[in-house]
Amino acid sequence: MPLSMCRKSVEAFLGRHLRTAQTVKLILPALSAVDKEHEHLKKVTPPEEARTCLPLVHIMTGNMKKFINGTFHGISSHYLQEYLDEFCHLFNRRFWVP
Structure with missing residues (x-):
């Protein structure tokens, strides 16, 4: 895990640990800033x-x-x-x- 959740440290962490076309769920503002491409998955629950x-x-x-x-x-x-x-x-x- 990155030591801080700022955009720069998150980008460095993801660059070291993620492969191309890997899926990540984004829940923090610092993570959404790193997001280059995304597909919104909507789930409607009855x-x-x-x-x-x-x-x-x-x-x-x-x-x-x-x-x-x-x-x-x-x-x-x-x-x-x-x-x-x-x-x-x-x-x-x-x-x-x-």
Whole structure:
């Protein structure tokens, strides 16, 4: 893995490790800047199959709703980003032991 995710280090890493016509899924802005050619693969999932397609997304969304409604009993949209930041911080530290 590159040490940083800036465009220059990502280009160097991909130049060393990828072969021609190899497929890479791009998820970060630094990676999309490196993309020379791409084909957008669209996947439409019927609503009844959504839980099987991305189960962790639905679990995280449910956990976030419980966190906001249980802890704060609803929030203002003005402070939504701060509440989401706190949820992510607590989620990322859930197994951390001081």
